[in-house]
Amino acid sequence: MSSNQEPINTFSSRLVVLPEANIDTDQIIPARFLTTTTKAGLGKVAFNDWRYNNDGSLKADCILNIIDPEEHRILVGGNNFGCGSSREHAPWALTDYGFKAVISTEIADIFRSNSLKNGLLPIVVPQDIHDKLTKNPQQRVTIDLEACELRFEDGTVFVFQIDAFSRQCLLEGVDAMGWILNRVSSIEAYEQRTGKAAA
Amino acid sequence: MSSTAKSLFEKVWERHIVEDESADKPAVLYIDLHLVHEVTSPQAFSELDARGLKVRRPDRTFATLDHSIPTLAPDANGERPYFTPQAKIQVETLEQNTKNHGVKLFGWDSDNRGVVHVIGPDMGLTQPGFTVVCGDSHTSTHGAFGCIAFGIGTSEVGHVLATQCLTQRKPKTMRITVNGTLQKGVTGKDVALAIIQRLGFGGGTGYALEYAGSVIESLDMEGRMTVxxxxxxxxxxxxxxxxxxTTVEWLRGRAYAPKGEAFEAAAADWLTLKSDEGAVFDKEITIDGSAIEPMATWGTTPDQGGAIRAGVPLPSNENDVKALKYMGLTGGDSRDVAKVDVVFIGSCTNGRLADLRAAAEVMRGRHVAEGVRMLVVPGSEKVRLEAVAEGLDKVFEEAGAEWRLPGCSMCIAMNGDFVAPGQLAVSTSNRNFEGRQGPGSRTVLASPATAAASAIAGHVADPRQYIA
Known part of the structure; x- marks a missing residue:
């Protein structure tokens, strides 16, 4: 929940490319890690079955075990990223690992909604921009949320779409719970008008 | 085309607008029914507690235990065999949170405990025209009753607990019309898998779907819930x-449904909830339901499936190649080549009484193939008791299957019920993702009748050969 959420504005980063299509939230965090009653520390099990062998040792060839998360804040995934289960543990795990943005040609609805509430910026790009990103993970790209721009080192600028309200919330670190709590007079009026007030 | 013609979705949406959306802010949408379970709620209750907030409408909030609970019976001391100590803590956390906030919990002591999307409709909590949410993506189930029902994240669970509302952007609409008449042995599950194959795995992203047409109308409520x-x-x-x-008669007499004259008045209103002639959808597709055959998936996303009779297809792209490799299947093979290790019948998709009956019809007087482990997990305690009253438990046990207590079980594999690495499972559940039913598990999605037929045959099998 966004009460303690850091505002996002502009940042630059190298990329982690996971090119597979349909990376579902069971891949991002397998269900057996969902018995937690907090949201802390899930970064260590982000993509658990991609990163660890059955004996708990690290898989040497997994990109997520090779890179320095501090240097790689942007995850570029294949099409339909974040599909499947509604578990908010997925963005909790990704942000705890160190990601600040996810880029794909398509991002699943519930995952996108959950990401926006956790300071993880979901960006949908067309295929040519996606290709330009995946071709060179070592490049540094800049995400400017104020301007809604994805900027490449070669000067290419892509303007991405994001819901205006969600953008404002991310820019200002708006407390989404606080915002909806402030609608209480409208909520009461609705309940009265529709006969849904508590008996 | 009339400009005032509205779709079913629009009619229900408009009834729930607390504040309308604009370019710079989303709609505030009222939620009639909020279902809660142990896995996606603890952090939401913590948020309320940290802010000193109460649950705004405990009378519209109902909780149960399903995802992480054991499906094996308690030991002689009454101890439940939780898979991990953490799972037990999570259940106790929900027990404490619901107690603190005055929320009704259908817990261990309740005959109404069960998979959240089975018990909501079963008790008549789910009613036509409602908005229904739950921290679970299969909340779409309740749409079978003409509800706008969808899964939410834990932050949103908190928002609904505190305000009974959500901020939402209105999605696009798509109508899927399934015409014709279903062949014998073809069920709601096969219709759903055929629709997904047609739409593609992400083909519905951004849309609210409406299912229509003679095939959908012919389905019973259980079949509609599966779709x-x-x-x-x-x-x-x-x-x-x-x-x-069909909807009205199904709801009549349910515990939380209106009673007497109030029911008749409600039913009259419910029947107005349909898309008007001339209603406009952002997208429309039509499917010939008469051509649908018993289906099974062969890949690692639910759209990678087809008629069992058609065999395993040759790969047509990189995704197919990767999926077949993971599944240990070969394109061009018939479905009887790969040996099945596990069969799972249950889940919010196919864990209802009608599903167990369909599987039992195939199993009766037969036995699971050598080397196949079969697990039957009723969707709720009520389903379990009704199945026992009909003797279905005996049919399954005599066939060599394990008969369990209700829960999500092997569908999500977080309670100790899982498929071992490399094993091939035929499952009536909803996801065939890599590792979904346990690390390294391989899943084939199919209907209860097909799963039962596959248990008998020892490979993915068309159920029609076993149905009279």
Whole structure:
């Protein structure tokens, strides 16, 4: 929940490319890690079955075990990223690992909604921009949320779409719970008008 | 085309607008029914507690235990065999949170405990025209009653607990019309898998689906729930079906449904909830239901499936190649080549009484093949008791299957019920993702009748050979 959420504005980063299509939230965090009653520390099990062998040792060839998360804040995934289960543990795990943005040609609805509430910026790009990103993970790209721009080192600028309200919330670190709590007079009026007030 | 013609989705949406959306802010949408379970709620209750907030409408909030609970019976001391100490803590956390906030919990002591999307409709908590949410993507199930029903994240669970509302942007709409008449042995599950195959795994992203046409109208409520349940497997957060007389009769007499004259008045209103002639959808597709055959998936996303009779297809792209490799299947093989290790019948998709009956019809007087482990997990305590009263438990046990207590079990594999690495499972559940039913597990999705037939045959099998 966004009460303690850091505002996002502009940042630059190298990329982690996971090119597979349909990376579902069971891949991002397998269900057996969902018995937690907090949201802390899930970064260590982000993509658990991609990163660890059955004996708990690290898989040497997994990109997520090779890179320095501090240097790689942007995850570029294949099409339909974040599909499947509604578990908010997925963005909790990704942000705890160190990601600040996810880029794909398509991002699943519930995952996108959950990401926006956790300071993880979901960006949908067309295929040519996606290709330009995946071709060179070592490049540094800049995400400017104020301007809604994805900027490449070669000067290419892509303007991405994001819901205006969600953008404002991310820019200002708006407390989404606080915002909806402030609608209480409208909520009461609705309940009265529709006969849904508590008996 | 009339400009005032509205779709079912629009009619239900408009009834729930607390504040309308504009360019710079989303709609505030009222939620009639909020279902809660142990896995996606603890952090939401913590948020309320940290802010000193109460649950705004405990009378519209109902909780149960399903995802992480054991399906094996308690030991001699009454101790439940939780898979991990953490799972027990999570259940106790929900027990404490619901107690603190005055929320009704259908817990261990309740005959109404069960998989959240089975018990909501079963008790008549789910009613036509409602908005229904739950921290679970298969909340789309409740759309079978003409509800706007969708899965939410834990932050949103907190928002609904505190305000009974959500901020939402209105999605696009898509109508899927399934014409014709279903062949014998073809079920709601096969219809759903055929729809997903047609739409593609992400084909419903951004849309609210409406299912219509003679095939959808011919389905019983259980079949309709299966179809709506799987909307999310095409990427759609919600899928809905207009209420009709089948819906009304199904709800009559349910515990939380209106009674007497109030029921008749409600039913009259429910029957107005249908898309008007001339209603405009952002997208429309039509499917010939008469051509649908018993289906099974062969890949690692729910759209990678087809008629069992057609065999395993040759790969047509990189995704197919990767999926077949993971599944240990070969393109061009018939479905009887790969040996099945596990069969699972249950889940919010196919864990209802009608599903157990369909599987039992195939199993009766037969036995699971050598080396096949079969697990039958009723969707709720009520389903379990009704199945026992009909003797279905005996049919399964005599066939060599394990008969368990209700829960999500092997569908999500977080309670100790899982498929071992490399094993091939035929499952009536909803996801065939890599590792979904346990690390390294391989899953084939199919109907209860097909799963039962596959248990007998020892490979993926068309159920029609076993149905009279």
């Amino acid at each position: 709506c349940n799987l909307s999310i497997e095409a990427g759609a957060r919600c899928g809905m079906i207009a209420p009709d007389q």
